[in-house]
Amino acid sequence: MSRMAATRDGYGQALLELADNDRVVVLEADLGKSTKSLHFRKEYPERTISCGIGEQNMLLVSAGMASSGYIPFASTFAIFTERAFEQMRNGVARPNLAVHLCGSHGGTHTGTDGSSAQSIEDLAIYRTLPNVTVLHPCDDVSTRLLTKQLADSNKPSYMRTARNKTPVLYDDVDQSTIQIGKGIELREGNDVAIIACGVLVSEALKAAEDLSQQGIQATVIDMHTIKPLDTDLVDKVASRCGAIVTAEDHSVIGGLGGAVSEHLSTSSCTPLERVGVKDRFGESGQADEMLELMELSAPHIAKAAHRAMNRK
Amino acid sequence: MSASISELEELARRCRIEIVKMVYRAQAGHPGGSLSEIDLIAALYSTTMRVRPEDPDWADRDRFILSKGHASPGMYALLAEKGFIQHQDLHSYRVLGGICQGHVDMKWCPGVDFSAGSLGMGLSFGMGCALAARLDGSERRAFVMLGDGEIQEGSIWEAAMAATHHELGNLKVILDRNRIQNDDFCQEQMRMFDIPAKWKAFGWNVKEIDGHNMEEIVEGIKFLDSSNDGPSILIAHTIKGKGVSFMEDNPSFHGAAPNDEQYALAMSELGVVE
């Protein structure tokens, strides 16, 4: 489990593997080197459409192509996808066109570029759109597999990837367990359940390790699909553990924590603590410094687990 | 405040050294567009900008909006030279808690009038500053620095049309025409054809200059100063990475830091004697 990789590399790899399907097209907005669509561009320039620095145009060009039978994969930084939010809403989600939007460099983990580049609201906003699948995988393997599944999904999607390397979790697992809409139970315990996504999944595993030293057994779930949420799994671990922590490099408002609490408020009275960015903007800092500053790292997740358990 | 041509050139050279140092120390950041813009910013602040370094929030100051906010090292170097910030502050570039954030930010750094980082936003913001100045009956002006890749954003053209509609003679743009954007040359990413003709068609006063020839730059700024019947734009033909041989005209140094050897070479090319 020592390999380190960035999820954006899994995305780039998936596009290459999808190229056999000649309906797959790739759209860029001058960040292909960063989102990793550049590999596809090099091999298949005729199926790669440069939109210049024009995200709004990119989204609707994608919609037009989807309406004509193509399968567009469009990418830019997560933050700059947001400039085209209304295009995504009215031009893509409303007519239910299978445009696949990928936002790389999501979260404060993206680092020293600073607050203007650190999207902490993307999961929240895309989650509000009917028809749109929202994903935020935690390693390059799952990113690659989930991206490939999107091509057959016939629905629009938003996927967040991250800039920096994190531990790879799925090199040696049965790949059929990685499916859109199905959370993955990485560790089983009965005291508290930590439901995490993206770069915080490996932090959640560290937190569970620390908790076990204190005699607390934590379940850890990689909830790579934020929408549709795997509510069966949430209910299952809520009744088994009786306390829940959500963890994401995203605002505490509206993302994974929002989705899980919205669901739980209709199904059980399980205490829940949300680890996330506390309604503030980020700033320039190294990835690990940002996880500390924003109180997202393993020790903060473990503390939140205690708080949740105390409320049982 | 009138500096001689050689003083301006010397100021820009010192700024170039600081730009390369900042990016080298951070091992991240955007040297290319900082080196292409710096002659223009140095001349602008030295010849026409009405600002008070000791009172950076002075309400009637001219505004400078670095819309291509990734080219922040250029801005920080100039702010340090002009006394808005200390040279020591340049060490805080991209460092946790530092006033020199990755992208220029008005909430963090004195002398910065706009929180940038997302391209295509500064011209509309500048238009707002210009309109506010007019409503206040103030003589102050808004200067906006745009990148050439940046003008591919549709919002730039919304603002370009609106500024003419509102006859904003106090809105003045400098376009850093360095022909390179993030992934590659503009020519590869999005051909823009006749850029001066586009701005003219939108009703702007347009002048083109060599953006590294200080005499032409000073003339160009005089053109901006004196065109007050509507918005005006100075299109400065520049070289991305100007002043450091291996960065010049090289898309790889849009957003990459030099290594140790490259750094040493850059310092010697910029006339630093150890």
Ligand SMILES: Cc1ncc(C[n+]2csc(CCOP(=O)(O)OP(=O)(O)O)c2C)c(N)n1
């Ligand atoms: C809306 C938006 N899209 C994408 C980016 C990412 N980005 C940062 S710099 C850059 C290229 C800018 O090129 P240009 O405007 O020519 O700047 P310069 O060459 O002067 O550095 C891109 C695409 C961004 N900052 N904002």
